[in-house]
Structure formats: C-alpha cells, structure tokens
Amino acid sequence: MRSFFDPTLIEHGGAAFIREDKVNDALARLIPKVHITKGHFSCPTRAELRDLTWNHMDQNHRPLIHRTYGDTVRVHISQQSAFTLTKFGNWPAIIPMFDGYHKENGFYQVTCLFGLIVIITVIECNSTEQGTRMDVDWAIASHRLLRFLHGPLDRRLKRLNEAQNREDEVIRDQRVALRAVGYRFLTDTPDFMNSNVLAHNVVFPPVGRLHSIPLAELAEGQTQRIEICDRAYVVRRTGETVEVWPGICPHEGAPLQAEHVRSGTVKCPWHGLEFGVRKLSPDAPAITVCGARLQVTDASLTIRPVQAGVINA
Ligand code: FES
Ligand SMILES: [Fe+2]
Numbered sequence: 001m002r003s004f005f006d007p008t009l010i011e012h013g014g015a016a017f018i019r020e021d022k023v024n025d026a027l028a029r030l031i032p033k034v035h036i037t038k039g040h041f042s043c044p045t046r047a048e049l050r051d052l053t054w055n056h057m058d059q060n061h062r063p064l065i066h067r068t069y070g071d072t073v074r075v076h077i078s079q080q081s082a083f084t085l086t087k088f089g090n091w092p093a094i095i096p097m098f099d100g101y102h103k104e105n106g107f108y109q110v111t112c113l114f115g116l117i118v119i120i121t122v123i124e125c126n127s128t129e130q131g132t133r134m135d136v137d138w139a140i141a142s143h144r145l146l147r148f149l150h151g152p153l154d155r156r157l158k159r160l161n162e163a164q165n166r167e168d169e170v171i172r173d174q175r176v177a178l179r180a181v182g183y184r185f186l187t188d189t190p191d192f193m194n195s196n197v198l199a200h201n202v203v204f205p206p207v208g209r210l211h212s213i214p215l216a217e218l219a220e221g222q223t224q225r226i227e228i229c230d231r232a233y234v235v236r237r238t239g240e241t242v243e244v245w246p247g248i249c250p251h252e253g254a255p256l257q258a259e260h261v262r263s264g265t266v267k268c269p270w271h272g273l274e275f276g277v278r279k280l281s282p283d284a285p286a287i288t289v290c291g292a293r294l295q296v297t298d299a300s301l302t303i304r305p306v307q308a309g310v311i312n313a
Pocket of ligand 1: 271
C-alpha cells in the first residue's frame, strides 16, 4: 500500500479516494463555520450486485431515463471514475458531478452547487437474504448561514433517489430476466469505461435448433414484435418480404417495441442507439440478428443457430 502526501487517501484498485471517515473533517477544514446535514435513502432490489454497479456506472441512460437530468458533457471517464457537467433540467445552471468507484460495490458522488454547497453522497450495494439492497448516504455541507437551504435540499435528494430507483428498477429487472434465460453481458464485470462505450455488450443465448414461423401468421403491413427462441424481433411483412429489427437491444438488452420504429429505424429508449431495417425475401441471403440466423424460405421465416464465433451481432 502506497503512502500519499494526503494521509486521508486510501488506495482501491489503481486509484486513491478520500477515506469515508475523513470526509466530514475535510469539509470542516474547507468550509469555515461549516454546517453539515446528513440524509439517507435505502431500498431493496431484485437485481444482482453487478447489475446495480453497472447501472450506476452507465451514465448514458441518465438523460433518457431520468427526467431530472438534462443534457450532459462528459469531461473524463476512466475505469474507476467519471467527471460530468450536467444541465439542471432546462435551467442555465451547470452542475459538476464526480462519480468514483471507491470500494467494492461502493461509489462516491460529489457535486457542488453554485460554489457554496457541497454534496458528498456515498452509495453502497450489498447482498441481503432476500436479494440486494442499495444504501445512499449524503452529507450536505455549507457555511452555517446557508443552513436554511439544507432541509429543502435534503427532501429533494430523498425524492430524487426514490424516483430514480423506480425508473432504474425497470432496467435492472430486464437484465435479471434476460440472464435467467441464458443471456450474458460483456459488462458483467462493469467499469465506467465498458459501461459507457458504444458496443454490443449482449451475448445472446445459443439457438438450439431451427424454428420457423409461417409468413401467413405475420399480419400484412403491420409492425409487430415477435418472441421466439428466448429473443425477440420487431418485424413487418409485406407480401413475401419481411423487414426485421432487433427486439432486444444488442447494446445492453433493452426491449425494443413496434412503437420504437420511426422512418425505418428502431430507436432504443435506454441509450438512444438506432438500428436500421434489414430485409428478408425468398431471394435474399440469411442475416444475423440478435445472435440467430434469419431467412425467408418456403413461405416461412426461419430462425436457426449462428455459425460458431458469431455471438452478439
Ligand atoms: S440498451 Fe443501450 S441503446 Fe439499447
Ligand atoms: Fe439511473
């Protein structure tokens, strides 16, 4: 273990962070006549620890899923930390936000409002007998003259955490459901880098054997979602031509629905990736979508295993 000039720092996996028990002392040193208000939010979850961790590290879902986030500028990302400038709704107010993975399944989130109020949040994810739990503890610190702002801010942070957890639960539950039928994710060991790159991180379960759907079962001209072989497709049949989009987003597994198709492109609601249409007809070759080979033959849409080596197309 290295010693730092600042003895309050402690090393964790190639980075150093301030020790949790030293945060208040540091704030008191920094802010004369400091007033500190502590708040707490806790919730049980059905997700695995790795899903909770990934969900926190995945910064790109925030403006799309949480209404409380406006636009963002990402200044820095490393495996263990990220620094972002976030717009507060539509207000011309910019909030700097530091996220750091400071211990196993634990995060710091640090922000400063108008240079006057510091909020340091510690997020911890733990296993319980029923599943997992997320504990969020924050310290609001400012000069004591501003302590009248602490109460409203504290209540706002509680409401924010409740709302965000409700919204995030949908994402995490989808991940759990997919894993239960054999999916894996390249972000199963998440860090800030792999959770924020543009990549197809879903590893689809293998298709065991050939399946086929008679084309007559697909309503003519109607965009619809079909579920088959533990995966889903959004399709539209016109005569013997079938337009195909993924029904499970290959990025991180969001369910894509017929209503997400606009002008020939399906747009994912989680991070906004768009996927163009692929077309199948009796003369067209097979295509790989959602880790399976699709082809139109003998008036049927067939779904078969991919060749070895193609896992997450
Ligand atoms: S899950 Fe990320 S863009 Fe679809
Ligand atoms: Fe979130």
